[in-house]
Amino acid sequence: MLKIAFRNVFRQKRRSLLTALAMLGGFVLASFSIAWGDGTYSDVIRSFTHNRMGDIQIHAKGYLDHPSLYKTIRDYQRIGAVAAAQPHVEHWTPRVYAGGLASVGPRTTATRIIGIDLDREIATTGFSGKVISGTVFSSEGIKQAILGKDLAGLLSAGVGGQVAVVSQAADGSVANDLYTIVGLTSTGDVNSDRTDFYLPLKEAQDFLALGNQVHEIAVTVDSTAHAGETASRIAATLADPNLSIEPWQEFAQDFYHAMKADLQGMWIMLFIIILIVAVGVLNTVLMSVLERQREYGVLRALGTRPWEIFRMVIYEADFLALGSVALGSVIALVLNYAFSIHGVTLGEPYSYGGVNFDRFRTELNLRSFLIPAATVMVSALTVAVFPALRAAWTDPARAMRIH
Amino acid sequence: MEVVTPNWGRTLKMKIWTVGSEKTFIRVLEPKKESGMGTLRVGSEMWNYFPRIDKVMKIPPSMMMSSWMGSDFNNDDLVKEFTFLHDYSFRLVQPEGSVPGITYLEARPKEAVPVVWSRIVAAVREQDLIPVWEKYYDDKNALIRTIIFSDVRKMGGRMLPAQLELVPAKQPGHKTILRYKVIDFDQVVDQKIMTLRNLQTWQ
Numbered sequence: 001m002l003k004i005a006f007r008n009v010f011r012q013k014r015r016s017l018l019t020a021l022a023m024l025g026g027f028v029l030a031s032f033s034i035a036w037g038d039g040t041y042s043d044v045i046r047s048f049t050h051n052r053m054g055d056i057q058i059h060a061k062g063y064l065d066h067p068s069l070y071k072t073i074r075d076y077q078r079i080g081a082v083a084a085a086q087p088h089v090e091h092w093t094p095r096v097y098a099g100g101l102a103s104v105g106p107r108t109t110a111t112r113i114i115g116i117d118l119d120r121e122i123a124t125t126g127f128s129g130k131v132i133s134g135t136v137f138s139s140e141g142i143k144q145a146i147l148g149k150d151l152a153g154l155l156s157a158g159v160g161g162q163v164a165v166v167s168q169a170a171d172g173s174v175a176n177d178l179y180t181i182v183g184l185t186s187t188g189d190v191n192s193d194r195t196d197f198y199l200p201l202k203e204a205q206d207f208l209a210l211g212n213q214v215h216e217i218a219v220t221v222d223s224t225a226h227a228g229e230t231a232s233r234i235a236a237t238l239a240d241p242n243l244s245i246e247p248w249q250e251f252a253q254d255f256y257h258a259m260k261a262d263l264q265g266m267w268i269m270l271f272i273i274i275l276i277v278a279v280g281v282l283n284t285v286l287m288s289v290l291e292r293q294r295e296y297g298v299l300r301a302l303g304t305r306p307w308e309i310f311r312m313v314i315y316e317a318d319f320l321a322l323g324s325v326a327l328g329s330v331i332a333l334v335l336n337y338a339f340s341i342h343g344v345t346l347g348e349p350y351s352y353g354g355v356n357f358d359r360f361r362t363e364l365n366l367r368s369f370l371i372p373a374a375t376v377m378v379s380a381l382t383v384a385v386f387p388a389l390r391a392a393w394t395d396p397a398r399a400m401r402i403h
Numbered sequence: 404m405e406v407v408t409p410n411w412g413r414t415l416k417m418k419i420w421t422v423g424s425e426k427t428f429i430r431v432l433e434p435k436k437e438s439g440m441g442t443l444r445v446g447s448e449m450w451n452y453f454p455r456i457d458k459v460m461k462i463p464p465s466m467m468m469s470s471w472m473g474s475d476f477n478n479d480d481l482v483k484e485f486t487f488l489h490d491y492s493f494r495l496v497q498p499e500g501s502v503p504g505i506t507y508l509e510a511r512p513k514e515a516v517p518v519v520w521s522r523i524v525a526a527v528r529e530q531d532l533i534p535v536w537e538k539y540y541d542d543k544n545a546l547i548r549t550i551i552f553s554d555v556r557k558m559g560g561r562m563l564p565a566q567l568e569l570v571p572a573k574q575p576g577h578k579t580i581l582r583y584k585v586i587d588f589d590q591v592v593d594q595k596i597m598t599l600r601n602l603q604t605w606q
Contacts, residue, residue, distance in 0.1 A: 070410045103460045164458040172411040172473050173436050176453040
């Protein structure tokens with residue numbers, strides 16, 4: 001029966017070809033779309049998490065909901081070491097945060113003081129790449145600060161200038177000091193550039209009377225897919241109820257939900273493809289069955305059971321679908337691979353969630369082949385059922401009288 | 404001024420000059436770390452001085468609601484005191500739980516006046532008009548803070564409560580206590596004190 005069905009496919013070459021093309025086109029389109037969606041999704045997340053946020057963040061419990069100078073992590077070096085020892089972890093870096101007022105001459109504006117461990121920050125988030133003017137902190141003996149470029153603009157200050165900053169220290173006293181601006185940063189996020197005031201970590205801790213405390217530890221992993229499990233592992237190893245260890249899906253919830261909503265579009269696209277494939281296949285198989293009624297009649301008269309005729313029609317649809325998927329896979333592989341290397345570069349960067357993107361790439365993965373394959377096969381087979389049934393229950397006598 | 408919070412407690416010693424209700428000059432004397440810090444308020448403008456960095460900073464309008472010197476008072480409190488009488492209208496009320504011998508006064512802002520408090524209720528001793536407490540409510544009529552007056556004694560020739568205790572309603576464990584040690588009234592205040600130059604002068 002298989003051999004007969006196989007041969008039958010080639011009897012109506014043109015019709016088979018057209019149907020195959022419909023399935024092929026549907027497959028390639030679906031495969032590319034999934035690869036594209038996954039690729040851009042991965043790129044966006046990685047830019048987001050490796051730009052500043054990290055894949056995982058560690059805080060004192062309750063800090064994210066109600067940030068406070070007093071909700072601190074007490075022995076950050078030990079916790080950082082625990083994180084670093086987990087599989088998949090690439091880097092970690094500690095931060096201190098406080099609100100304050102920055103002032104140059106008569107201009108005063110609100111600022112966000114961020115204490116950073118320079119070496120770790122460079123390794124974890126590529127900090128030096130964000131410094132567009134001046135330098136990063138040096139080991140010179142002066143008190144140094146790096147400002148967001150728009151903050152410097154608001155204060156009409158530049159590299160080499162002096163800036164005063166005032167805040168409330170953790171012991172209740174008024175923290176105030178003068179710093180020399182050694183660099184300016186540009187992160188692509190306007191809010192950050194307007195308020196960021198970076199200090200070396202130790203300096204920030206002294207300024208704010210924090211001792212050895214920090215507010216946040218950001219951790220990066222080798223692949224964003226590993227964020228969740230790694231966060232769980234760190235939490236289990238630390239076993240500290242006063243700490244909160246969250247992967248980016250939790251501490252950047254809004255961003256995560258927005259991306260998920262975007263991805264839902266994929267299912268709608270697949271549905272449309274199913275429809276196209278289904279219409280194409282239905283047309284072909286139904287036409288074929290109607291045309292071959294006499295043939296089925298003869299087969300029935302010869303003693304072929306309805307079940308075998310049903311199988312034959314289904315097999316014909318099967319072969320067509322398999323062939324399309326096989327050829328489609330080859331084409332999709334080439335296409336997805338090419339775009340995963342080169343991608344599409346935008347003329348103007350696209351801003352999403354405060355980060356700029358100028359290149360989108362596909363991701364070469366298994367599901368961009370499996371899902372379209374399953375979709376095409378299932379829809380082709382489902383649609384062929386009705387004509388196959390019709391063929392199977394042909395009345396031999398009546399059918400043979402048709403011409 | 405004693406500030407109490409769940410995380411720390413501090414006491415500052417200060418000297419304050421006022422001219423009417425339009426000008427205020429405050430100099431912090433103790434502790435050593437803050438010694439020399441000052442605040443000058445003229446009308447609705449306010450400046451802080453930090454001797455450590457020899458810097459005068461004008462308080463921008465956006466920072467008016469932030470705390471003054473880490474206390475439960477905010478910058479706006481020091482500024483708005485001078486328009487209090489002009490901005491509010493007053494009437495006598497009889498709130499729940501009223502005590503005999505106490506008169507209760509309710510203050511509500513006049514039309515189109517930008518104020519923080521939608522309602523202030525003050526309890527005053529009938530016999531000598533010494534304030535007992537004041538309660539401050541926001542626009543949702545939620546109690547935001549209470550000031551309790553105590554330690555009534557003769558100061559500068561007048562009977563006054565020498566202690567003010569400010570208790571924020573929504574921050575458990577926080578309070579600020581002002582204890583007046585010496586007050587001199589009806590002095591001639593050298594106008595040179597109420598200047599930025601004076602603010603920045605500190606040995």
